[in-house]
Amino acid sequence: MTNTKADIKAVSKTARGNILAKLKAEVSGADYDKLPEEVPFNYPEFSREENLAQFISELEKNHAQVIKTTKANMASVISEQLKALNITKLLYGENDEHSEVIAALDSKIDLQTYDFSIDNNKERLFNECPAALSSSRCSIAATGSIVLWPDENEPRSLSLVPPVHFVIVDANELYADFTSLIKAQQWQDKLPTNVVLVSGPSKTADIQQTLAYGAHGPKALIVLLINI
Amino acid sequence: MKHIIEEESKYAASAKAFRANVARDLGNEELRSNFRGAMDYLMDKRKSAFSSEDELEVLREQCKLIKQRCLAKLPHLLEQLEGNLERNGIKVHWAETITEANEIIAQLIADKKGSSVVKGKSMVSEETALNDYLEERNVECLESDMGEYIVQLAKEHPSHIIMPAIHQNKKQVAKLFADNIEGFEYSTDVDTLIQQGREVLRNKFCQADVGISGVNFAVAETGTLCLVENEGNGRMCTTIPDLHIAITGIEKVVEHLSDVPPLLSLLTRSATGQAISTYFNMISSARKPGEKDGPQEVHLVLLDNGRSQAFADEELKQTLQCIRCGACMNHCPVYTRIGGHAYGTVYPGPIGKMVSPHMLGLEATTNLPTASTLCGACGEVCPVKIPIPKILLRLRQESVKPKSQQPEVMKGQGAGRSSVEALIWKVWAQVHKSPTMYALSMWGLTRFRFLMPKKLGGWTSVRTAPKPAATTLHQRVKAKQEKAKQSQQERG
Numbered sequence: 001m002t003n004t005k006a007d008i009k010a011v012s013k014t015a016r017g018n019i020l021a022k023l024k025a026e027v028s029g030a031d032y033d034k035l036p037e038e039v040p041f042n043y044p045e046f047s048r049e050e051n052l053a054q055f056i057s058e059l060e061k062n063h064a065q066v067i068k069t070t071k072a073n074m075a076s077v078i079s080e081q082l083k084a085l086n087i088t089k090l091l092y093g094e095n096d097e098h099s100e101v102i103a104a105l106d107s108k109i110d111l112q113t114y115d116f117s118i119d120n121n122k123e124r125l126f127n128e129c130p131a132a133l134s135s136s137r138c139s140i141a142a143t144g145s146i147v148l149w150p151d152e153n154e155p156r157s158l159s160l161v162p163p164v165h166f167v168i169v170d171a172n173e174l175y176a177d178f179t180s181l182i183k184a185q186q187w188q189d190k191l192p193t194n195v196v197l198v199s200g201p202s203k204t205a206d207i208q209q210t211l212a213y214g215a216h217g218p219k220a221l222i223v224l225l226i227n228i
Numbered sequence: 229m230k231h232i233i234e235e236e237s238k239y240a241a242s243a244k245a246f247r248a249n250v251a252r253d254l255g256n257e258e259l260r261s262n263f264r265g266a267m268d269y270l271m272d273k274r275k276s277a278f279s280s281e282d283e284l285e286v287l288r289e290q291c292k293l294i295k296q297r298c299l300a301k302l303p304h305l306l307e308q309l310e311g312n313l314e315r316n317g318i319k320v321h322w323a324e325t326i327t328e329a330n331e332i333i334a335q336l337i338a339d340k341k342g343s344s345v346v347k348g349k350s351m352v353s354e355e356t357a358l359n360d361y362l363e364e365r366n367v368e369c370l371e372s373d374m375g376e377y378i379v380q381l382a383k384e385h386p387s388h389i390i391m392p393a394i395h396q397n398k399k400q401v402a403k404l405f406a407d408n409i410e411g412f413e414y415s416t417d418v419d420t421l422i423q424q425g426r427e428v429l430r431n432k433f434c435q436a437d438v439g440i441s442g443v444n445f446a447v448a449e450t451g452t453l454c455l456v457e458n459e460g461n462g463r464m465c466t467t468i469p470d471l472h473i474a475i476t477g478i479e480k481v482v483e484h485l486s487d488v489p490p491l492l493s494l495l496t497r498s499a500t501g502q503a504i505s506t507y508f509n510m511i512s513s514a515r516k517p518g519e520k521d522g523p524q525e526v527h528l529v530l531l532d533n534g535r536s537q538a539f540a541d542e543e544l545k546q547t548l549q550c551i552r553c554g555a556c557m558n559h560c561p562v563y564t565r566i567g568g569h570a571y572g573t574v575y576p577g578p579i580g581k582m583v584s585p586h587m588l589g590l591e592a593t594t595n596l597p598t599a600s601t602l603c604g605a606c607g608e609v610c611p612v613k614i615p616i617p618k619i620l621l622r623l624r625q626e627s628v629k630p631k632s633q634q635p636e637v638m639k640g641q642g643a644g645r646s647s648v649e650a651l652i653w654k655v656w657a658q659v660h661k662s663p664t665m666y667a668l669s670m671w672g673l674t675r676f677r678f679l680m681p682k683k684l685g686g687w688t689s690v691r692t693a694p695k696p697a698a699t700t701l702h703q704r705v706k707a708k709q710e711k712a713k714q715s716q717q718e719r720g
Contacts, residue, residue, distance in 0.1 A: 008321070008335045015532070016322035019478065022536040023303035030300055038293040040490065041286040058503060118521035122468065126434045143493075143504035155521040156467045160460060178489035188485040191450050193516055194467075197508035202460040204422060205500070206375035206391060208262075208398045209269045212422040215374055216429060217460025217507070 043142075043177065051141035051174055052228065058144025062200030063213055064221040068228050075104035078166055081222060082109060082131060091132040091162055093154035098135065098168060114158050125161050132162035138173035140181055145197040146223065147181070156194050165218040167198070171227045237326060238357055240592035242572030243584060247595060249570040259395055263567045266394040270558040273501025274609070291494050292613040294487050295549040302539065305448040305481045306530065312451025316513040318526040326356035329531045333358060333440070333473055334365055336527055340471045342367065342438040346429075348455070348462040349373040350442030351389050351552065352475050352531055354574045355587065358440070370436070372429050372461040374422060381408045387568030389575060390499050390554040395567055429461070439465030439523065443476035444551075445491060446528070449484050451512060453528065456495060458506040466511055472523035474511075478530050479548035491551060494611040498553040534586030534639075541637050543622055547582045549612040554579075556606035556616060562599055571596065578606035578616045582623070590627045590640025597623035670700045 046054065056066050069077045078101070082090065089110040096102055102111065112129060137149035146169055150156040159165050175181035178197075182188070187195075202217030213219055242249070253259055278284040298305060310320045321336075323329035337345065345367055347353065359369045359380070371380040375392035379385060381404050386392030393401070402416045409428055415421060441462055445454040453474050455462045466472050482488060496502045515522040538544045557563045557577030568576035573584040573593070581596040597620045606616040626637055627644035659665045677696040684693050699707075 008332045011328050012321040012323070012332060015324040015328055018324055019322060019530075019532050019536055020303050020306065023306070023478075023539060026540050027300060027303060032301065035297050035300065036293055038290050038297070039286065040290055041283050062506065114520065116520065118468070119470075122434045126430060145504055145508070152518045152520065155519065156463075157521045160463050160467060178492070179486065182486055182489065188449050191452055191485075191510065191512040193511070193513040193519060193522055195510040195512075196463065197504065198506065199504050200506050202458070203506055204374045204459045206373070206378065206393055206459075207396075207401050207418045207421055209266055209391070209394070210398070210418040212419045214426060215422055215459035215461070216372070216426060216433070216464055 040179070046141070046176060048174075051176055052171060055139060055141040055144050055174060056225070058142075059146075059200065059221075059223060060144075062144060063203070064144070064200045064223055066223045066225055068225050071098075071101070071226055074098070074101045074168070074224055074226065075106075077224060078133065079106035079109065081166070082106070085131070085164060085220075087130045087164065089128070089130055090166075091129040091158065093134060093158060095153045096133075096135075098133075101168075102133075114153075114155055118155065118157060125157060129162045131164035131166065132158050133166040133168070134159045135168050136170075136173075138175060138181065138185075139169050140175055140178055140197070142177040143197075143199055145178070145199045148196045148198055149192060150194050150196070151192065156196075159196070159198065160217050163214065163218055164220045164222065165198075165201075166222045166224060168224045168226065171225055237355075237588055238360070239573050239584075240588045243588055243592045243596065244572070246570065246572055246599070249572055250566050250599075253567050253570045254565065258397070259567055260565065262395050262397050263564055266388075266391065267558050267564045270391075270500065270554075274498055274555060274558070275501075277497035277501040277503070287490060287494050288611055288613050290490055291551075291611055292549065294482070294491060295551070295612050296546075298482050298487070299479065299539070299545060299548055301483060302478070302481065305483055306478060308448040309446055309451060309481050312448065313453075313528060314451075316451045317516075318451065318453075318512075318514060318528055321527060321529045322532075323529055324532045326531070326533055329356045329475060329529050329533075330358055330361040332529055333475065334362060334367070336471070336473055337362070337367055337438050338365075340437065340525070342471060344432070344436045345369045345438040345440055346372045346432050346436040346461075346465050346469065347376070348439070348441035348465040349376055349392070349457070350440065350475060351386070351574060352442055352477055353440060354386060355533060356475070356531070358475075367438075369440075370429075370432050372432065372465060373457075374425055374459060374461075377425060377429065378404060381405070385569070385574070387576065388554060388557060389552055389579075395569065433461075433464040433468050436469045438471045438473065439467075439469040440473050440475065441465050443474050443480055443528070444495070445488055446476060446481045447483075447485050447488060448481050452485070453511045454488060454492075455507075455509040455511070456492065456505045457509070458502075460507060463507055463509050466509065467522055470524050472511075472514075472526045473529065474527070475529040475531060478532055478535050479550075495551050495553050498555040498609065498611040534583075534588075537638055538583075538586045544586075544619065544637070546614050547586070547619060549614050550579055550583070551612060552579070553611055555609045555611065559605040559609045561601060561603060561605070566599075571599075578620070582614075582616060582619050585623055585626075585638065585640065589643070590623070590638060591643040592640070594627045594640070594644035597621075597627065670702070674698055674700060674703075 091112045094115045134154050137147045139146045201213050201221040202215045203213045204215040205211050321332045362369045371377045378393040387395040398416050405412045443453045444456045496505050514526040538547045556579050560577050563577040571580050573580050585593045600620050602617045604617050631642035659669050673696045680695050682693050
């Protein structure tokens with residue numbers, strides 16, 4: 001390779017100058033106060049029940065499994081589901097806010113805490129973690145989307161690499177649509193490293209428009225819906 | 229105007245061969261049936277995705293205005309985006325040409341001593357032919373979107389921007405996997421095929437040291453890169469490897485985070501009829517201290533490659549409103565019949581015919597804007613209301629406009645100009661300007677119509693040659709009027 005770090009820095013600097021100069025020449029003198037008004041579509045207001053029904057129906061259309069449960073029952077629901085899937089291991093986040101759920105899980109389940117850096121543990125994450133449990137920040141009714149807000153305790157790959165993903169969703173944190181959610185929580189002020197909207201298990205229709213689930217991410221998304 | 233397309237993209241040659249490509253692909257029945265099936269499916273999906281025409285229309289108008297506002301402020305938004313990304317620890321690089329973009333990416337990989345790349349779907353990296361560039365430098369580059377993976381195994385290019393492998397059916401994919409995947413258990417069952425692909429690619433995600441992705445929206449206000457996908461490979465590429473490099477065109481920047489929801493909603497519904505994609509991934513930073521995963525370094529490469537040329541013309545600027553949903557292809561009668569490869573360009577179909585001339589110059593793409601029936605379907609379905617047929621007409625004009633005519637709007641202006649054609653139209657215009665000349669020409673045409681040649685090049689290869697009538701329309705109307713007058717007089 002002939003380039004050096006200094007070269008690409010120079011290339012980029014020159015390119016930046018040229019591109020911006022060209023673009024600026026075209027917009028000089030533009031009056032941004034005179035832009036036409038952007039009118040959004042007025043969606044009808046829905047009740048809590050209607051939003052919940054819409055949320056569940058969209059998720060199920062996308063092959064997610066939605067289980068209505070309570071915080072008290074959650075451990076037994078997860079234990080049963082794991083048993084039915086023939087899975088004996090569960091990966092979960094460190095300092096899990098649902099620690100009482102974890103504590104109440106079937107004692108036969110091999111609990112794995114995500115207390116390691118991914119750097120030297122990729123093989124382990126990919127090959128030895130068949131299922132994971134994560135929390136969620138909130139959700140969106142219109143599209144059946146669950147908002148994951150990964151952090152130090154629940155890393156990004158927790159909800160991505162294990163083939164089965166259990167996610168706890170609080171019905172009290174349901175928003176009508178993405179627009180109202182961003183507005184209500186003022187997301188523009190502070191976004192974390194990564195936010196993901198998840199609306200079903202991983203899928204693809206890349207071969208002859210035939211839907212297949214479990215393309216790269218989780219093959220199963222099991223939603224544990226509480227506080228209904 | 230100084231043009232900076234110094235070296236030709238490999239797509240220039242294949243775009244020049246457009247006519248031969250069309251002849252080849254129109255004769256391929258399997259290919260045509262694959263496209264017909266896929267386009268019918270996608271059109272149906274889109275149709276059922278909107279609650280009402282009213283919602284669709286309001287959203288289209290809103291999104292058009294959002295994109296036009298963002299373009300009106302483009303240079304300022306790019307600077308704001310850069311500032312916010314750098315503040316979040318994401319390095320920003322700029323490239324005017326595809327070679328510059330490739331050089332930057334290759335160097336970033338070399339700096340980290342990377343040797344194995346997994347790629348999420350990125351049409352801009354197709355535009356730069358990044359895979360070829362990296363492989364020449366001994367960096368293994370694996371496409372991880374299922375469609376892109378299939379296309380890469382087949383040593384082909386995507387034939388559709390959303391569904392790259394729609395030109396292949398499941399039998400063809402099964403054969404491809406059998407030829408390329410060690411230990412493949414032969415099956416034409418789609419689930420089985422995907423699961424076997426999954427196994428191969430999961431190993432690669434685990435081992436790769438670099439992830440490369442595209443960007444659907446880059447939010448200036450927050451410094452956030454947004455990716456839309458269903459498979460999870462985009463999340464893998466941007467989460468697992470140590471180094472993440474995103475590449476995108478300069479037109480992908482939006483001003484506010486609140487601009488994203490309406491655009492996202494129109495994008496997925498126009499593309500595949502989904503209310504939302506399975507994953508909507510928003511990246512605002514590299515791994516922060518204390519975080520256990522995510523890349524240590526994130527870079528964004530902003531590519532011009534002809535976009536600033538389109539930006540400089542009020543009408544052609546609308547090309548940059550495109551959010552790459554592919555609806556114009558799905559509804560295009562020409563695309564459905566000739567398929568995506570015939571165009572010879574990275575972006576096929578109506579959108580390809582609009583953007584490729586800016587990327588490759590009109591010399592290589594002069595045929596593309598003419599490959600349209602101007603039926604208007606693309607313009608009607610475009611979620612951001614780009615007047616595609618009008619822009620295609622404009623590009624046709626640019627391609628025959630004399631080179632000397634100022635201002636020079638684009639590279640290759642006048643490349644399609646033929647002196648014979650220009651002369652014919654000049655004479656035609658003269659004849660139609662003068663009543664005497666017109667009458668004289670009609671007199672000649674009706675009398676010497678037997679001199680009309682039977683063969684007229686391409687026109688008569690599938691049609692009979694036109695023959696002037698024995699009498700002109702004027703003469704016939706006149707005769708009819710006289711006859712009517714006569715019979716009236718007789719009756720009277």
